[in-house]
Amino acid sequence: MKKKIMSLLTACLLMCSFCVTSVSAAEAVPVQEVEVVQEGASARATDYFSGLTGTMNSYNGAQSRIFERSSGSIPSDSTITSVEAYVSVSSGSSPFYLVIKAPDRTVREVYVRSSGYYTLDFSGVDAYGTWQVYIYSTGGVSTATANVKYYYQSTQSGWGW
Numbered sequence: 001m002k003k004k005i006m007s008l009l010t011a012c013l014l015m016c017s018f019c020v021t022s023v024s025a026a027e028a029v030p031v032q033e034v035e036v037v038q039e040g041a042s043a044r045a046t047d048y049f050s051g052l053t054g055t056m057n058s059y060n061g062a063q064s065r066i067f068e069r070s071s072g073s074i075p076s077d078s079t080i081t082s083v084e085a086y087v088s089v090s091s092g093s094s095p096f097y098l099v100i101k102a103p104d105r106t107v108r109e110v111y112v113r114s115s116g117y118y119t120l121d122f123s124g125v126d127a128y129g130t131w132q133v134y135i136y137s138t139g140g141v142s143t144a145t146a147n148v149k150y151y152y153q154s155t156q157s158g159w160g161w
Contacts, residue, residue: 046081049074050149051131058096058137066134071103071127075154078127083120085133085148087112094140100148103129112144127152 051069058064071078080102087098089112099109100120108120112135133148 046151046153047074048149048151050147051133053133053146053148056133056135056142056144056146058135058142060139061136064135064142066132069131069133069148069150071129071131071150071152074127074152076128078152078154080122080125080127081151081153083108083122083148083150085110085118085120085146087115087118087144087146089113089115090143093142093144094137096135096137096142096144098144098146099132099134099136101132102126103131122150 049069049072051067053067054065056064056067083100085098085100095111095113097109098112098118099107100122101107102122102125104126106122106125108122110118110120112118127150131148131150133146135142135144
């Protein structure tokens with residue numbers, strides 16, 4: 001009797017699982033904030049593009065592999081407001097410098113000892129083009145990955161406000 005009940009319950013569960021419709025979530029689209037500077041003036045839009053690096057390895061001060069990120073199809077008048085990187089440092093890594101190079105060859109670096117968020121000042125630098133990210137160790141072996149967000153601002157005209 002117990003076997004029949006268990007078989008019936010198993011059959012019911014299987015039937016229910018076949019009737020369930022799968023649902024997929026839509027990809028999130030970056031939010032665009034719009035700020036009106038003053039009445040009659042142009043509006044400014046703030047947005048970002050981002051990119052992940054692969055594993056960056058550095059030994060005794062040598063530069064790691066360079067990871068590139070295109071700004072994509074952002075407006076041509078866009079300038080950077082800030083650059084934020086979440087750096088994930090592998091266990092046992094030596095401290096290192098995270099280096100970010102803008103398309104106009106402006107370079108900023110930050111000293112990294114542990115995983116966390118790091119902000120680099122690229123205020124006013126042209127955002128459009130290919131950005132580069134790499135590390136170099138201060139000695140020993142350093143291994144890390146980074147997720148970099150490039151926040152930019154663009155003057156938009158002719159929006160009809």
